[in-house]
Amino acid sequence: MLRTVLTTEWGLRYPIIGAPMAGAAGGALAAAVTRAGGLGMIGVGSQATTEFVLQEAEVAAEAGPFGIGLMVWALAERPDLLEATVYTRPYLVSLSFGDPSPYVSRCHASGILVATQVHSREDATAAERAGVDLIVVQGNEAGGHTGTVATLPLLQIVLDAVSVPVVAAGGIAAPTGVAAALAAGAVGVWIGTALLACAESMHSAAARQRILDSLETGTLWTHLYDDVQGLAWPQAYAGRALANAFTRRWDEPGARHASNSQAAEAFRTGRGDYDIDYIYAGQAVGLVQRKSTAGDVIRHLGTGAEAVLRERLISLLVAL
Numbered sequence: 507m508l509r510t511v512l513t514t515e516w517g518l519r520y521p522i523i524g525a526p527m528a529g530a531a532g533g534a535l536a537a538a539v540t541r542a543g544g545l546g547m548i549g550v551g552s553q554a555t556t557e558f559v560l561q562e563a564e565v566a567a568e569a570g571p572f573g574i575g576l577m578v579w580a581l582a583e584r585p586d587l588l589e590a591t592v593y594t595r596p597y598l599v600s601l602s603f604g605d606p607s608p609y610v611s612r613c614h615a616s617g618i619l620v621a622t623q624v625h626s627r628e629d630a631t632a633a634e635r636a637g638v639d640l641i642v643v644q645g646n647e648a649g650g651h652t653g654t655v656a657t658l659p660l661l662q663i664v665l666d667a668v669s670v671p672v673v674a675a676g677g678i679a680a681p682t683g684v685a686a687a688l689a690a691g692a693v694g695v696w697i698g699t700a701l702l703a704c705a706e707s708m709h710s711a712a713a714r715q716r717i718l719d720s721l722e723t724g725t726l727w728t729h730l731y732d733d734v735q736g737l738a739w740p741q742a743y744a745g746r747a748l749a750n751a752f753t754r755r756w757d758e759p760g761a762r763h764a765s766n767s768q769a770a771e772a773f774r775t776g777r778g779d780y781d782i783d784y785i786y787a788g789q790a791v792g793l794v795q796r797k798s799t800a801g802d803v804i805r806h807l808g809t810g811a812e813a814v815l816r817e818r819l820i821s822l823l824v825a826l
């Protein structure tokens with residue numbers, strides 16, 4: 507058993523949180539992660555309905571504690587998403603991609619713990635001042651929207667900067683990666699891409715097959731998909747997705763594409779065709795090579811990390 511605050515105080519079997527992933531992590535995936543001994547989370551996008559939140563939370567709650575992830579930049583116009591979330595009484599709410607401070611006390615008043623994903627030292631110290639219970643260091647190699655700094659430098663910087671518990675997100679999809687994050691001082695890991703090809707994800711069979719077929723070199727970090735959909739993502743965040751014919755044709759690295767009506771039209775007519783449509787995934791997609799259940803992924807990462815830490819650390823220390 508790995509002893510961190512997530513196992514001793516939160517009561518998890520493994521210090522592993524299933525990341526909230528809009529479009530991929532609904533109640534079924536969250537429930538499967540929780541049943542296997544992690545904490546499963548539901549991802550709520552800026553366009554989600556409150557019915558989605560209520561329905562998926564009901565499914566997740568059948569397995570026990572669960573979390574819900576919200577996008578802070580969307581909440582000013584969608585306060586209903588926070589209200590629906592609080593109503594479902596999750597164990598954890600993640601308030602990411604924006605300043606969480608206006609919403610922390612609303613969650614705490616209902617007995618809900620708060621996490622936030624951070625992308626710099628400044629984000630992390632501000633999150634600590636805002637009173638969050640868990641800081642998620644999210645590196646640029648992560649799937650979905652991220653900042654610009656990679657997981658390992660950001661983890662070292664944030665561990666040095668705050669005393670709130672920290673988990674690592676971005677690029678972790680094997681027991682060795684879980685062990686590395688824990689050895690560095692994280693209290694756990696926040697896993698997204700490793701769960702994308704599982705049957706319990708919301709992805710279609712075709713999308714899951716693309717994920718299985720993709721390599722670590724096959725992603726890009728782009729504003730393109732946000733821009734062609736007219737989503738109001740702040741400039742600081744772009745999304746890591748699988749590269750395809752559409753991104754190769756239209757992505758201009760670092761640029762905004764909102765005025766590109768040809769790209770927007772090509773996107774609109776190509777939904778569901780993964781040479782055009784998006785599949786958000788991180789660089790760890792190169793480690794996702796076979797079909798498995800979410801439960802198998804969590805148990806493999808958890809028990810595997812226990813073994814890696816036992817064997818590797820002992821052999822390193824003996825060599826001293």
Ligand SMILES: Cc1cc2nc3c(=O)[nH]c(=O)nc-3n(C[C@H](O)[C@H](O)[C@H](O)COP(=O)(O)O)c2cc1C
Binds near residue numbers: 576
């Ligand atoms: C398909 C997908 C959708 C995501 N959607 C969200 C989201 O709705 N809210 C959020 O806070 N993070 C979201 N993320 C980021 C994850 O919470 C997490 O940081 C990331 O998956 C961790 O890196 P990894 O993919 O390398 O495991 C998403 C990630 C992916 C892959």
